[in-house]
Amino acid sequence: MTTTLAQLCRLRSAPMLSSAERQRISEELSxxxxxxxxxxxxxxxxxxxxxxxxxxSLEQSLRWEPMDVVDSTQASGPVYLKANQKTGSIRIRIEHGLSEGILISGQSDQDRPSETWGPLPLGFFD
Known part of the structure; x- marks a missing residue:
């Protein structure tokens, strides 16, 4: 049972979540x-x-402005997508050996340290 963001951070691959787990994690993430x-x-x-x-789906769910793909791959296979909300850019590259999931890192313009949450399962923001 995965009920907190801290528990997710210990995982290499995003777990399947029950509706109740998804709701609790969504509230904590927000x-x-x-x-x-x-x-x-x-x-x-x-x-x-x-x-x-x-x-x-994440952009729509969180009401973010859509970001632009500035670098992608034409090759087929597993990928790592990196999006930066501050620059509005998306980069996609082939990356073998990764599991599936979504990682979100919160950044601060102040002295607050960044935080990373996830891996959240694909479909989390649908």
Missing amino acids: ARMRLMDWFTVGVMATSADRALKELR
Whole structure:
């Protein structure tokens, strides 16, 4: 049973979550995100299309401005997508050996240290 963001951070791969777990983690994530100024997002997925779909769901769910793909791959295979909300840029590269999931890092323009949350399961923001 995974019920907190701290428990997720110990995992290499995103777990399946029950509805109750998803709700608790979503509430905790929202509270933590309110303390930050901007975010970076990492998506590990089986394809560039899937990774971009997950990011677009996250952007829509959190009411973020859509970011622009500035670098991608035409090759097929597992990818790592890195999005930077401050620069508005998305980079996608082939990356073998990763599991699937979403990582969000909260950044601060002040002296607050960054925090990383996840891996959240793909589909978390649908």
